Amino acid sequence: MPAQSEPYEAPAIVTFAKELEWRRTQAGLSKKELAEKLGFADSYVGQVELRKNLPSEEFAAALDTFFKLDGLFIRLLDRINDTRHLAILPPGFTEYLGYERKASHLRVFSTNLVSGLFQTEAYSNTVISAIMGSESARLVAERMERKAIFEREDAPHTFLVLDENVIHRNVGGADIMREQLGYLFEVARRPQTQLQVVPYKSGYHAGLAGSFALLSFEDGPDVAYTESSGEGILLKQRDRIALQAVTWDLVQGHTLSAEESLAMIQDAMEKL
The missing domain is CATH 1.10.260.40 (lambda repressor-like DNA-binding domains)
Incomplete structure (x- = not known):
């Protein structure tokens, strides 16, 4: 290398x-x-x-x-x-995964691609293999293993917000994308889960600076993880966590309702 x-x-x-x-x-x-x-x-x-x-x-x-x-x-x-x-993982990401496994609440915003925690295996393989080459199989498997947190008795309350750009970007071809959008329907039907979309008509919004996740815990302070241009940063400082929380609120202010969001995803599936 x-x-x-x-x-x-x-x-x-x-x-x-x-x-x-x-x-x-x-x-x-x-x-x-x-x-x-x-x-x-x-x-x-x-x-x-x-x-x-x-x-x-x-x-x-x-x-x-x-x-x-x-x-x-x-x-x-x-x-x-x-x-x-x-x-070859972004800085701070390995430590972030440790927090993800313990979180009681997840707030995740995706601006360009479906966040890894909510990807199908085929979609994930398309994304990772384009970047990681020979290491992709192991990374895809580990990404799929992360979903085990939703099988816990105390599965985290999950709020997933996608920019409309995410559901229209054809990643891997029509079949892979159709499966991925269908999986988002499954995600939305989980107990304690809410999925919403920020439509194009919102124009510019605070989330366009990059994808991020906010994690909350029963017995500890929040942490956040942001990604942009393939670089990641794990945030623990209170002021920066507060700023990400404000960004989350600003993004959510532009979302469609859960029902309208699923209707948009359904429409995107039908057009593939």
């Missing part, structure tokens, strides 16, 4: 990088000196230590041989490969 501008933050990648840096400095070697001894470019050693690039199997094996280790770096690389999909 090519180098990126921001460092990878997945724990396994961080551990590999720190172990490499520690072993190198303990041996009294610069990045260039270690690279020469291993037969790799010094820039590559630096990129791995700074987590701007992922280590190769050849590099891990060379480190084990040079430092006379019993497969330590190979084992660390195996752990990276097992969890590498976490490194």
